[in-house]
Amino acid sequence: MATVLKLLSSVSLAIASKPKKLIHHTNSFSNLRTVSSNAMRMPKKTEAALAKEKRRTRSDRELDKDTIIELYNNNSHLHIPVMLPQVLDVFSNFELTSFVDCTLGAAGHSTNVIRGHPELKYFVGMDVDPVAHDSAQSRISSVLDDNASNLKVFTVLRNFRYIKSVLRETGEKHLGTESVDGILMDLGMSSMQVDDPQRGFSVLGDGPLDMRMDPQASLKAEDILNSWPDDDVGRILRDYGEESNWRTLQKKIIQARLQGGLHSTSDLLDLIRRVTPAMKGGRQGWIKTATRVFQALRIAVNDELKTLEDSLYSCYDCLAPGGRLAVISFHSLEDRIVKQTFLNIIKGNEDMEDSDMRKMIDEIKEKEAWIRQVLHGSNGIILTKRPITPSEEEETLNRRSRSAKLRVIQKI
Numbered sequence: 001m002a003t004v005l006k007l008l009s010s011v012s013l014a015i016a017s018k019p020k021k022l023i024h025h026t027n028s029f030s031n032l033r034t035v036s037s038n039a040m041r042m043p044k045k046t047e048a049a050l051a052k053e054k055r056r057t058r059s060d061r062e063l064d065k066d067t068i069i070e071l072y073n074n075n076s077h078l079h080i081p082v083m084l085p086q087v088l089d090v091f092s093n094f095e096l097t098s099f100v101d102c103t104l105g106a107a108g109h110s111t112n113v114i115r116g117h118p119e120l121k122y123f124v125g126m127d128v129d130p131v132a133h134d135s136a137q138s139r140i141s142s143v144l145d146d147n148a149s150n151l152k153v154f155t156v157l158r159n160f161r162y163i164k165s166v167l168r169e170t171g172e173k174h175l176g177t178e179s180v181d182g183i184l185m186d187l188g189m190s191s192m193q194v195d196d197p198q199r200g201f202s203v204l205g206d207g208p209l210d211m212r213m214d215p216q217a218s219l220k221a222e223d224i225l226n227s228w229p230d231d232d233v234g235r236i237l238r239d240y241g242e243e244s245n246w247r248t249l250q251k252k253i254i255q256a257r258l259q260g261g262l263h264s265t266s267d268l269l270d271l272i273r274r275v276t277p278a279m280k281g282g283r284q285g286w287i288k289t290a291t292r293v294f295q296a297l298r299i300a301v302n303d304e305l306k307t308l309e310d311s312l313y314s315c316y317d318c319l320a321p322g323g324r325l326a327v328i329s330f331h332s333l334e335d336r337i338v339k340q341t342f343l344n345i346i347k348g349n350e351d352m353e354d355s356d357m358r359k360m361i362d363e364i365k366e367k368e369a370w371i372r373q374v375l376h377g378s379n380g381i382i383l384t385k386r387p388i389t390p391s392e393e394e395e396t397l398n399r400r401s402r403s404a405k406l407r408v409i410q411k412i
């Protein structure tokens with residue numbers, strides 16, 4: 001039985017032939033342009049639905065019965081991968097010989113990518129959480145063929161901000177290059193993290209004020225609440241939690257230090273409950289405030305926004321020409337960064353014949369029905385002018401998917 005070993009160990013997988021990659025252009029183009037699909041004719045919608053549709057594209061991809069059984073019945077104790085069919089679509093139409101999952105989690109996306117791409121020769125799964133690695137390794141092993149011979153699998157306990165050095169250490173030796181065909185980032189927390197009260201992520205359970213994705217990291221939520229300067233506490237509640245009542249919360253958190261500080265999630269929840277006006281958001285309004293406060297602390301503890309922005313540039317640098325980076329985000333702060341960074345990436349100054357670019361885009365859209373409107377510049381193509389959101393069916397099956405947004409960029 002093949003096994004997945006940690007960094008620098010490998011396992012094998014049988015190879016089958018697939019059509020060659022579609023895109024091999026290195027040309028460039030100066031202005032960002034929008035190309036709409038003629039094939040996409042929307043049914044009539046109400047004004048409100050149209051306004052919403054302007055900002056996102058709801059996926060109509062249904063989950064097939066076997067996938068539902070596998071994800072929601074057989075493996076329901078593990079994290080359920082969000083927007084799985086949509087992620088598979090992103091990588092389905094070209095030869096994927098190398099793939100990096102920056103957020104391995106329980107390898108729900110990765111096992112399906114590996115299964116769907118027998119031509120894959122090199123796979124890297126990164127995650128800062130050792131618990132994720134334990135689940136992922138056994139799950140990946142289970143989808144590897146006993147006779148497998150050519151897939152190198154690396155699972156690396158490292159922050160995705162170090163993707164370049166991880167590829168230098170692993171890819172150069174095994175691929176002869178540090179560039180890869182596909183990269184996935186599925187941001188946020190896994191269910192394994194949220195459901196364990198000892199990690200301190202959940203507003204529902206009692207546990208320490210930890211919130212570290214990487215248990216080796218030094219900063220915990222407790223440190224921020226009990227020792228950061230007053231203004232910094234207020235700033236993260238305002239900027240990372242988008243919490244309107246941040247001034248009062250800041251004051252109460254600082255005052256709590258005089259009574260020994262806050263040391264458990266229920267200490268913090270009690271404070272929030274006392275501070276939140278009874279009329280705000282109804283009787284359970286304080287839960288919404290708590291969710292925003294927890295989000296703010298988690299972002300600060302894990303330095304999520306700066307890490308995301310820096311890593312998007314690094315990931316793009318690691319793509320081979322024609323390669324794709326897919327990012328699933330779960331709140332507006334993340335999505336804004338993904339959107340803006342993709343726009344920054346595709347910009348450039350050189351000229352490119354519009355007709356060349358048009359031809360390339362038409363070719364892609366002809367083969368891939370999931371692509372609606374694209375934006376292109378001299379350095380790349382954003383394949384999702386508007387983010388794709390889960391199907392109604394998935395939102396019903398998996399509440400966690402409701403805030404998900406998928407954006408994809410392709411290198412040229």
Ligand SMILES: C[S@@+](CC[C@H](N)C(=O)[O-])C[C@H]1O[C@@H](n2cnc3c(N)ncnc32)[C@H](O)[C@@H]1O
Nearest residue numbers: 081103105106107108109127128129159160186
């Ligand atoms: C939503 S889960 C991924 C789930 C996975 N796609 C699956 O299908 O099972 C996100 C994972 O990313 C990890 N993570 C978050 N930030 C990270 C970072 N900067 N570097 C590496 N891993 C990170 C978390 O520890 C978590 O396990």
